[in-house]
Amino acid sequence: MASEEQPKKIAFVGAGNMASAIIRGLLDTGFAPESIAAADPSAAARTALQSLNMTALYEQPQDAVANADLVILAVKPQIMSAVVNGLRDALSPGTTVMSIAAGIPLATLTHWINTPGIHVVRCMPNTPSLIRCGASALYADSSVGRRERHFAETTMAAVGTTLWVDEEAKMDAVTAVSGSGPAYFFAFMESMIENGERLGLSYEQAVTLTLQTALGAARLASEQAIPIDVLRRNVTSPGGTTERALLSFQTEGLSGVVGSAMDACYRRAQDMAKEFN
Numbered sequence: 001m002a003s004e005e006q007p008k009k010i011a012f013v014g015a016g017n018m019a020s021a022i023i024r025g026l027l028d029t030g031f032a033p034e035s036i037a038a039a040d041p042s043a044a045a046r047t048a049l050q051s052l053n054m055t056a057l058y059e060q061p062q063d064a065v066a067n068a069d070l071v072i073l074a075v076k077p078q079i080m081s082a083v084v085n086g087l088r089d090a091l092s093p094g095t096t097v098m099s100i101a102a103g104i105p106l107a108t109l110t111h112w113i114n115t116p117g118i119h120v121v122r123c124m125p126n127t128p129s130l131i132r133c134g135a136s137a138l139y140a141d142s143s144v145g146r147r148e149r150h151f152a153e154t155t156m157a158a159v160g161t162t163l164w165v166d167e168e169a170k171m172d173a174v175t176a177v178s179g180s181g182p183a184y185f186f187a188f189m190e191s192m193i194e195n196g197e198r199l200g201l202s203y204e205q206a207v208t209l210t211l212q213t214a215l216g217a218a219r220l221a222s223e224q225a226i227p228i229d230v231l232r233r234n235v236t237s238p239g240g241t242t243e244r245a246l247l248s249f250q251t252e253g254l255s256g257v258v259g260s261a262m263d264a265c266y267r268r269a270q271d272m273a274k275e276f277n
């Protein structure tokens with residue numbers, strides 16, 4: 001990040017898995033440790049950040065957020081309301097507050113923050129952010145300006161790919177694709193490993209071949225400008241082995257199975273948003 005583009009101070013409220021992944025990403029991209037503050041009641045979480053040369057570490061959120069340009073709310077959704085209630089009075093006018101909590105709508109966050117001059121952004125990251133391979137979608141309404149959007153976007157870019165959606169309802173689709181998506185691939189890999197063993201491989205062999213195949217397929221699809229269906233056709237010789245497997249997927253209705261799972265995820269995300277409303 002160029003110095004004129006970056007927030008002077010970023011404060012994390014909650015320093016668990018996701019916050020510490022983002023902090024590591026920011027430090028790796030050259031963000032100064034003294035520009036980052038974090039609050040977490042867990043001494044272990046604070047000690048872990050101390051080892052990254054961070055010094056602005058607090059037990060109470062209100063101590064971390066003072067004078068921050070960007071505050072990242074990274075606590076569990078269930079306690080978000082109480083946490084926001086405790087830090088609200090310490091927010092400086094003009095601060096951007098970004099929540100990475102699953103399911104909490106922008107209107108609810110804005111209602112909880114209830115402070116004029118605060119810009120609110122909602123973000124849905126996913127677990128590969130922990131290894132800087134995440135996919136994050138962001139949403140803000142039209143009251144949030146370019147500068148504030150840039151703060152939010154460049155911060156999440158430290159742990160992976162980012163994009164904006166133009167309607168909040170699309171965050172539920174994001175949940176169905178990238179939010180929960182890593183688990184779909186894990187389930188598929190588990191099934192391949194199980195069946196590799198059934199067909200005679202050792203567990204270790206099945207794991208090695210499955211993981212490398214998943215990684216190779218994802219890299220091939222993302223690093224080459226070749227459409228995914230073309231990549232699939234390229235490995236499908238007429239009358240060959242892959243064709244038989246793909247025909248079986250088609251007969252068994254793979255597309256329908258995936259569609260139903262994603263619909264179920266989407267509906268659950270909608271219900272969760274209603275619960276927080």
Ligand SMILES: NC(=O)c1ccc[n+]([C@@H]2O[C@H](COP(=O)([O-])OP(=O)(O)OC[C@H]3O[C@@H](n4cnc5c(N)ncnc54)[C@H](OP(=O)(O)O)[C@@H]3O)[C@@H](O)[C@H]2O)c1
Nearest residue numbers: 014015016017018040042074075076077100101102125127
């Ligand atoms: N992990 C993911 O893959 C993922 C993906 C998408 C979105 N998210 C969202 O990211 C948020 C954080 O998830 P996470 O996986 O990082 O959870 P986490 O590892 O449990 O981190 C949350 C941290 O917040 C701390 N905390 C509890 N009360 C606090 C308070 N009053 N003030 C400040 N910190 C407090 C917790 O401390 P204690 O442990 O002592 O309670 C914990 O260290 C959640 O809202 C989740 O929905 C996570």
